[in-house]
Amino acid sequence: MFHIVEFLETQEVEVVPALWVADDTCQWPAHYKHDDLIKAIRNEEQPEHIWDAFSVQILYRAANYKTARLKLPQAETHTDLQTAEEEEEDVLPKKKRKRLSSA
Template sequence: MYHIVSFEETAEVEVVPALWVNDGVCQWPPYKTKGVQRAIKSQQEPDHTWASYNARVLYTATLLHDLLVKQEIIIEQQQNIIRMVQDLHAAMHSMTEGETNMERHYSYFPLRNVEQLMALEGDLQSLPGLTKELITSLGLAGGATVKDTVWGILRRAMMNDLALKITWSGANRKLAFDRLQLKAVVVAAVRRNPACSSATDDEIAKSIKKWFYWAGDRDGGRKKRKPGPSQNAASTQPGAH
């Protein structure tokens, strides 16, 4: 039997044989990495040469493979939490400065019209550090997948009325998101999510395109396009076609 344990002093997570853990204390062998791995797999019995560390059992299983999978999940969750805490700390720290950066962020988002978007575009070019600040701010949206993260960030960044006036490439005389400074901010904010850190430009772009494509169906748009009762009745009358 094996445990996944979290060591209290370092917050490190490890898979160890259950016999190494007793009453909140984990025995640890005085070996280098490969020696420790062999001791874990063979479930070596601790002796007086081993060190003792306070540890908390997070999960227990009989198969080592199952525990290693669980350990990877727990470590990823911890990384996500750490990143979010770091972002929140940076955001809170910025609030102690004169004209707070957070006030600037909230004055920008959500963007409501083209005029506000163009003002932001100008500020991104002229204000040093603004790009990094907005990446941190939008990156707090989070998400379990690239699509969830992209859509959460774009919902935070702009109202749907503005999204209706934008496409990825600027088709149909709309604004081209691909040519905006805001695109780089959104892409970088997506990658701040550990679940999306390795996402390719194409993967992120695909989700952005879909978000703008479906803007017409959001906020009741799909319902508005459905024919009403009078229209349905007219279409069924003789000679309607």
């Protein structure tokens, strides 16, 4: 699972593995180079004790990295992250009508 988080101090928005976030704090490998950072995020690397900790706000939760990345532009502009399609899924499904047999 992945989160889109806003780092409260810098107001930057990023996709991070859910296991990096606990109690509104995100562990962040500040010493990683860009390519290593992307690899660590995609592979949901286990946080190390030397990583920096930052206060964050979770903006969106996604089941996978690809979905989170697709939602990132909306999160950066703080628009509604829930699409109309997702809103429809929240509504209970309609019951199917039974066909009347003509006998």
